[in-house]
Structure formats: structure tokens, C-alpha cells
Amino acid sequence: MRTALWVMSVMAANLGTSASAPAEAAEKQTLQIEGSTTVGPIADAFAEAFKTKPPGLAITVKKTGSGDGAAALVDERCDIATMSRFMKDKEYTKAVEKGFLPVAHAVAMDGVCVVVHPSNPVKGLTTEQARKIYMGEIKNWKDVGGPDAPIVPISRDTSSGTYETFHGLVMKKQKMADGIEYVNSNPQMHARVSTTKGAIGYVGLGFVDEKVKALEIDRIAPTKRTIAKGTYPIARPLFFFTRNYPDLGSIIHEFCTFHLTEEGQEIVEAKGFVPVTDY
Amino acid sequence: MTQAVTGRDIEPGRQASGFDRPLLLTPGQDLAGFILNRVGRGALFMTAASSIVAVLLILAFVVREALPFFAPGETVAAASHAVHRLGELLGSTCWYPEAEGAAAEFGGLSLIAGSLYVTVLALVVAVPTGLMTALCLSDVLPFAARQIIKPVVELLAAIPSVAYGFFAVLMLAPWLQQHLGLPTGTNALNAGLILGLMAIPTIVSVSEDALTAVGRELREASYALGATRAETLLRVVMPAAHSGVIAAVILGMMRAIGETMVVWMASGNAAQIPSPWWDLGQSIRTMTATVAGEMGEVPKGSTHYHALFAVGLLLLAFTFLLNFVTEALLRRVRHGKGVV
Numbered sequence: 001m002r003t004a005l006w007v008m009s010v011m012a013a014n015l016g017t018s019a020s021a022p023a024e025a026a027e028k029q030t031l032q033i034e035g036s037t038t039v040g041p042i043a044d045a046f047a048e049a050f051k052t053k054p055p056g057l058a059i060t061v062k063k064t065g066s067g068d069g070a071a072a073l074v075d076e077r078c079d080i081a082t083m084s085r086f087m088k089d090k091e092y093t094k095a096v097e098k099g100f101l102p103v104a105h106a107v108a109m110d111g112v113c114v115v116v117h118p119s120n121p122v123k124g125l126t127t128e129q130a131r132k133i134y135m136g137e138i139k140n141w142k143d144v145g146g147p148d149a150p151i152v153p154i155s156r157d158t159s160s161g162t163y164e165t166f167h168g169l170v171m172k173k174q175k176m177a178d179g180i181e182y183v184n185s186n187p188q189m190h191a192r193v194s195t196t197k198g199a200i201g202y203v204g205l206g207f208v209d210e211k212v213k214a215l216e217i218d219r220i221a222p223t224k225r226t227i228a229k230g231t232y233p234i235a236r237p238l239f240f241f242t243r244n245y246p247d248l249g250s251i252i253h254e255f256c257t258f259h260l261t262e263e264g265q266e267i268v269e270a271k272g273f274v275p276v277t278d279y
Numbered sequence: 280m281t282q283a284v285t286g287r288d289i290e291p292g293r294q295a296s297g298f299d300r301p302l303l304l305t306p307g308q309d310l311a312g313f314i315l316n317r318v319g320r321g322a323l324f325m326t327a328a329s330s331i332v333a334v335l336l337i338l339a340f341v342v343r344e345a346l347p348f349f350a351p352g353e354t355v356a357a358a359s360h361a362v363h364r365l366g367e368l369l370g371s372t373c374w375y376p377e378a379e380g381a382a383a384e385f386g387g388l389s390l391i392a393g394s395l396y397v398t399v400l401a402l403v404v405a406v407p408t409g410l411m412t413a414l415c416l417s418d419v420l421p422f423a424a425r426q427i428i429k430p431v432v433e434l435l436a437a438i439p440s441v442a443y444g445f446f447a448v449l450m451l452a453p454w455l456q457q458h459l460g461l462p463t464g465t466n467a468l469n470a471g472l473i474l475g476l477m478a479i480p481t482i483v484s485v486s487e488d489a490l491t492a493v494g495r496e497l498r499e500a501s502y503a504l505g506a507t508r509a510e511t512l513l514r515v516v517m518p519a520a521h522s523g524v525i526a527a528v529i530l531g532m533m534r535a536i537g538e539t540m541v542v543w544m545a546s547g548n549a550a551q552i553p554s555p556w557w558d559l560g561q562s563i564r565t566m567t568a569t570v571a572g573e574m575g576e577v578p579k580g581s582t583h584y585h586a587l588f589a590v591g592l593l594l595l596a597f598t599f600l601l602n603f604v605t606e607a608l609l610r611r612v613r614h615g616k617g618v619v
Contacts, residue, residue: 152463157548157572158377175375175382178389181465181562182548184572188448195453198462 029054031251034062035069035082038161039238042107043082045267046258054251067091073241074098079252081241084110084161085168100243107259108273111205111227111235112165115190115212117197122146124216127233130170133200136177141198154181154192154201162186166202169234186272202234206272227274238273338595345592348385348585368589374550374564376573376583385586387593392552393467393563394594397542400471400559401478401535406528408475409482413527416483417490418498418512429487436480444544447473451545461560463547468559470546474538478531485530489523490516522609529605536567536598543568566594 031050033043040063047059062078069081070091087095087102095102114130116122122145125133132138134153142148155176156163167173183189186207193201194211201212205222208214214222218233226232246253258264260277268275304312349361364385371386378384412432416425451472452464461468493516501511517524547562550569554561570587577584 150462159573159577173378175378178372178374178551179549179562181463182564182572183465184543188544191448192452192465195449196456196463 029057029251031057031059031080031255032062032072032078033059033080033082034064034072034078035080035241036066036084036161036238037063038084038110038164039082039107039240041271042238042259042268042273043080043240045271046255046264049258049263049267050251050255053254057251070102070241073102073243076243079242080255083239083241084164084236086239087241095243102241102243103245105240105242105256105259106237106276107240107256107264108238108268108271108275109227109230109235110161110165110238111222111232111274112162112169112202113205113208113214113222114200114202114217114234115193115208115214116200117193118211118213119197120146120213122215124219124221126218127170130217131172131174134171134176134180135174136179149198152181152196152199153177153179154183154189154196154199156186156189156202157182157184160184162202162204165236166234169236204272205274206269224274228276228278235274341588341592341595345585345588348582348589364589368586368593372550372552374569376586377577383582385582385589387566387590389550389552390564390566390569390590391593391597393546393550394536394565394567394597396467396553396559396563397470397474397546397565398532398536400467401474402528402532404472404475405478405482405531405535409479409527409531410486410524412479412483413487413490413524414512414517416487418508418516429484432483433480435476436484440477440538440540441544443473443477443541447541447545455560459560463560463562465545465547465562466560467546467553467563470542470563470565471559473541473545474535477538477541478534481534482527482531485527486520486524489520489527492523493519525605525609529602532601533598536594536601539567539571543571548572566590570594 031047033047035043040061043061047061050057050059061082062072063082066081066083066085069078069083070087072078073081074091074095081102083104086104092102114125120141122141125144129138129144133144133151134155138144139151140148141151153176155166158167167176181192183192183201186203189201189203190207190209190212193199193203203212205224205227208222216222220226220232222232222234227235230237240256242252242256246256259268259275262279265275265277265279349364367385368387369391370388371384372389373384373386374389375382375384416429416432420428447469448465451469455461455464455466455469497515497519498511501515506514542565546565546568548564548568549562550564551561553559553563570591573583574587577587
């Protein structure tokens with residue numbers, strides 16, 4: 001009983017000292033972030049890096065979806081919306097009606113590499129061919145310049161951000177064939193493609209190594225350079241959206257420009273995305 | 280008290296405990312005993328009922344979340360809509376729930392077929408193997424060997440299903456591709472084999488208990504009538520233990536149909552019915568894998584969300600149906616035995 005009291009009093013004292021410092025400077029700062037599940041990990045990692053910066057800053061990151069993020073930003077329920085696509089005109093108009101202009105900060109590039117077994121002689125595909133393979137119209141490698149072997153197309157599960165990118169940019173939002181296999185992670189995709197001769201799959205750039213072969217798409221090989229420049233076709237920018245351009249020096253401004261720092265670049269790379277800077 | 284009644288302790292000159300207590304309880308003691316009795320009974324009843332309550336609550340929750348799939352609005356057209364949705368779920372093989380608006384398709388037939396494929400395959404693998412292992416353990420091997428082998432077999436049940444899944448993807452799938460010449464290694468066969476392996480310990484453990492419970496008398500009587508060991512096992516011991524054996528098979532089946540992680544990793548998850556139907560080298564997708572794989576990111580309250588619960592409800596209905604069918608079969612077997 002006595003020890004418990006002692007522990008409690010010590011804890012109270014600690015709380016008092018840590019809480020009093022920012023309370024004197026200003027009221028407690030909060031940063032609400034909401035939106036895409038793809039961009040969420042970047043925001044999470046940024047928030048982790050910001051934890052130590054201004055004392056008493058509380059950052060919450062919700063991962064619900066790009067659309068939810070946009071709606072929350074317009075309704076002023078969050079300060080930064082993370083989005084894997086640009087705002088739709090409807091969302092933008094709503095924001096303008098409310099009296100502010102949404103500003104996009106492209107924090108990273110998301111590139112998806114189409115990979116095959118290393119023994120596969122096919123060097124590249126066009127986006128059209130890739131789409132037809134996943135729609136079940138092209139079923140044999142000989143139709144795209146390869147050996148006479150059935151194609152085994154493998155997709156990521158429909159709830160992943162990688163699927164979303166592929167589905168949007170390659171499939172043009174059309175339905176994949178029923179015979180497509182689904183795996184639930186990048187490592188598993190890597191394992192399946194590296195052990196299956198006829199397989200074709202897609203992974204983030206960070207998962208390409210010598211055990212799988214990344215194909216050229218529309219004659220452009222996926223590299224950090226081509227993805228960052230936007231010439232590689234299966235790549236998209238990932239955004240932070242704010243209401244107007246954030247006040248210079250504010251915490252929102254610092255957060256939305258963090259990807260331009262060296263530390264931010266490292267975080268983006270560590271999360272498997274392509275940074276926009278090159279230190 | 281109990282010592283006193285056994286008689287052993289009633290010896291002259293010895294003070295047996297409890298004998299000096301008054302025969303009548305005081306009202307307080309009486310009440311305390313009564314309350315304790317009631318509380319104890321209540322507590323035991325609550326414990327026993329909690330699993331039933333849990334089942335009912337889960338059922339209610341699944342039904343509540345699945346209903347909006349069939350009846351999104353409370354309109355007059357709702358009935359026809361519900362019939363339409365149910366027809367689509369049970370009759371169509373087009374599963375494309377993540378599409379926007381009217382393009383979405385909710386045909387669950389290929390998922391139902393997928394679940395049936397892996398379950399039947401798992402039983403084909405696990406029932407003969409499991410029963411033979413059980414027979415071997417109970418009647419063939421010496422007692423000492425049984426003491427070692429049974430725990431080892433039961434250890435199979437302790438391996439987490441993710442580990443089985445990794446085994447399926449990294450070892451079995453490439454093996455199937457290399458040795459059977461299949462284009463893809465994650466398919467119905469792979470999932471069925473792994474699920475069968477997972478069901479074996481359940482079947483072995485339960486049916487071995489049932490076989491051992493058949494007394495020595497029956498076996499010796501059978502031998503005395505001149506039956507061989509095989510005849511004794513198949514004609515006497517097995518029929519005598521049939522209810523336990525059937526229970527073992529049901530448990531194994533439940534394990535196979537409800538398993539999620541392994542099928543999600545091993546079956547390939549292609550929402551299709553293999554054609555021709557016997558081509559087990561094709562990928563399939565089960566109901567459990569669909570729910571597990573798509574639940575993560577589905578917006579709460581969307582049609583897709585409710586569709587997944589409808590699939591879950593369907594799965595529940597299947598398990599209940601299977602349970603009832605096997606129960607009925609069991610009753611018929613028992614009845615038949617009574618007549619003969």
C-alpha cells in the first residue's frame with residue numbers, strides 16, 4: 001500500500017513536470033492526419049520522427065481511405081489529408097465553397113514493378129499486354145514473345161494499396177479475370193514469382209532483387225530515376241493535402257515539407273516508396 | 280465427516296471428527312448452505328451457458344451485419360431485391376465486390392465451391408490416414424510405442440496455421456510445380472493436402488480414444504470366436520466405436536472448412552470453379568479466405584462490407600447444416616444397430 005502510494009506520487013510529479021512546460025508556452029498542439037492507407041505508413045513514420053520535436057505535440061494518423069481523407073479535410077476534421085490520388089473536382093469544389101483552396105504536397109512516388117521468373121526470356125510488356133494478361137485474354141507467354149507456356153498471373157489482395165495502383169494504372173479499373181491468383185503481401189508475391197516459372201506478378205520497387213525479373217513497361221525499365229521522373233507508366237505521386245498553403249513555420253508546414261529533408265527521404269525509402277529528392 | 284462414515288475410523292475410544300457437532304443446523308448455517316448451493320449452481324450454470332450465449336451473440340451479430348446486404352432500404356421492392364441478391368450470391372460465379380456502384384458483382388458460387396473442394400480433399404486425405412493411424416495406435420503397436428507416437432501426432436495440432444501456410448507456399452507449391460508439372464503450385468490440391476494434414480491429429484486423437492474405450496472383452500470374445508485380428512478390428516472394434524469415430528471425422532471436417540490462414544496462403548485465391556471439375560491443379564478461393572482477405576480495408580457499412588458478412592452467414596449455415604446432417608446420420612446408424 002505504501003509503495004503504491006509512493007509510485008503514484010512519483011508518477012504525478014513526473015506528469016506535472018512534463019505537462020507544465022508546454023502549457024506555459026502555448027496550449028497543447030495537435031495534428032490530425034487522415035486518409036489513404038497507402039500513404040498512411042509514411043505519415044506514421046513522419047509522426048514518429050516528429051514525436052521528439054516540439055514538446056507536447058500530439059499527432060494522430062487515421063488510415064481510412066483517400067476519399068475519407070478528402071472529406072475530413074473539407075469538413076475541417078483533420079489538418080492534413082493523405083491521398084494516393086489527386087482530389088476529384090467535386091471534392092475540390094466543396095473546399096472552394098467552404099472558402100479555402102486545397103494544396104497538394106507530393107511527398108513520394110509509388111512505383112509498381114511487374115515481375116516474372118528470372119528464367120523468363122520476355123523482357124518487357126506494354127501496358128495493354130499487361131492488362132490483357134490480367135483480364136485473361138492473353139493466356140500464353142508465346143503471345144507476348146516468350147516460350148510456349150501458360151501464364152500464371154498473380155495479383156495482390158484487393159485491399160492493398162499496391163493493388164489499387166495496379167488496378168487504376170494498368171487495368172484502368174476494369175475487372176481482373178476470375179482465374180487470377182491473389183496473395184496477401186509483397187514478400188509472398190516475391191516467393192510465388194521466384195518459384196513459379198510461368199508466373200507474372202507485381203511488387204513495389206523495394207522488393208525487386210535478383211530472384212525475380214522486373215519487366216520493362218512500354219519500353220521503360222522501372223528504376224528509382226524513371227519512377228521519380230514519372231516516365232515509368234505504373235507510378236503515381238502520393239500526396240499530403242492541406243487547406244491553403246500552410247503558414248510558414250507552422251507545424252503543418254514543417255510536416256508537409258519533411259519529405260524534402262534528408263531524414264524524410266530516408267523514411268520514404270525505408271517504407272518502400274521512391275522519394276522525390278535525391279541526396 | 281466422510282472419514283467417519285467409511286467405518287474404518289469408528290473405533291471405540293477414538294474421537295471421530297464431527298461427531299460432537301449438533302445434529303441440527305442453526306438457521307444461519309442452513310441459510311448459508313442454501314445460498315452457497317444456489318450460488319455454486321448458478322456459477323456453474325453460467326459457465327456452462329456462456330459458450331451457448333457466445334454462439335447466439337455471434338450469430339445475432341453476423342445476421343445483423345449481413346441483413347443490409349439483402350435489404351439495403353426498407354422499401355416495397357425490398358423483397359424482390361433480397362431474392363435477387365440471394366440468387367446472385369448462390370447462383371453466380373462473378374465475384375467483384377470492390378467495384379464502384381452498379382458494376383459490383385456478388386456471385387459467391389465459386390467461393391462455396393472452393394470451400395467444398397478443400398474440405399472434401401482434406402477429408403479424403405485425413406480420414407483414411409487418421410483412422411489407420413488410430414487403429415495402429417490402439418491395437419497394433421505396443422503400449423510403449425503408443426505413449427511416444429500419440430503425443431507426437433498431437434503435436435501437429437499445436438503448429439500454428441501460419442506456419443503451415445508458409446510450408447505450403449515455400450515448400451509444397453514449388454514441389455508440386457516441379458514434380459507434377461502443374462503451372463501453379465498454390466491450388467486446390469495444395470490447400471487440400473495441408474488442410475488434411477492439419478485435420479489428422481484431431482481425427483487420430485479422438486478416434487483413438489474411442490477405439491481404446493472399446494473394452495478388452497469384445498476383442499477377446501471376437502478372437503475366441505476364431506476371428507482374425509483384421510476381422511476383429513474392422514468388424515468388431517470399429518463398429519463398436521463408430522460414434523466416436525464419426526465424431527472425430529466431424530471435428531476434422533470442421534477444422535478443414537473453418538480454417539482460414541492456410542487456405543488464404545495455399546489455395547491461390549482465384550475466384551473460379553476449376554474446369555474440368557477434377558482439375559485440382561487450378562487455384563480456388565474459399566469463403567473463409569475471401570472474408571479474411573477483403574475485410575481489412577473494406578469501408579464499414581458499404582455493400583461490400585455487408586456482402587462479406589453474408590458470406591460469413593452462408594459459411595455458418597453450411598457448418599450448421601453439415602452438423603445436422605452428420606447428427607442425423609449418426610442417429611440412423613445408432614437406430615439401425617439397435618434393430619439388428
